[in-house]
Amino acid sequence: MPFFVYILASKRNGTLYVGVTNDLARRMTEHKSKLVPGFTKQHDVTLLIYFETFESVLKARAREHSLKRWRRAWKLKLIEDLNPDWRDLTDELNTLAT
Numbered sequence: 031m032p033f034f035v036y037i038l039a040s041k042r043n044g045t046l047y048v049g050v051t052n053d054l055a056r057r058m059t060e061h062k063s064k065l066v067p068g069f070t071k072q073h074d075v076t077l078l079i080y081f082e083t084f085e086s087v088l089k090a091r092a093r094e095h096s097l098k099r100w101r102r103a104w105k106l107k108l109i110e111d112l113n114p115d116w117r118d119l120t121d122e123l124n125t126l127a128t
Contacts, residue, residue: 033090035097036081037109040074042116046105047075050094054081055123062120078119080109 034054038047038061047070051057058078064071084090097105109116 033084033087034081035084035090035093037079037097037105038070038075039077039079039109039116041077043106045073045075046102047073048094048097048105050090052087054078058120058123077116078123079113079116081119 031052033050033052034057035048035050036054036057038049039045049057060066061070061078062076064076070076082090082093084093100108113119
């Protein structure tokens with residue numbers, strides 16, 4: 031079972047959130063529906079702008095922990111390098127399932 035580390039944003043260069051999950055499509059539905067109270071609901075952070083896939087929950091959690099400690103500028107560079115238009119990648123998750 032794959033595990034995902036992901037970065038959400040409220041808008042381009044807006045508030046960022048780093049998370050980990052074993053079901054990114056379900057988790058994105060929760061974020062976008064604002065089903066779970068907390069940081070993302072409070073700050074309207076719903077755009078999936080970056081994610082990585084891992085085979086191990088331990089590696090995914092280690093990467094999440096690492097990214098959370100990164101400086102904001104480093105996270106912005108990571109996003110800009112792979113998603114320069116800050117497209118919401120949520121729709122691309124269906125491609126992963128097939």
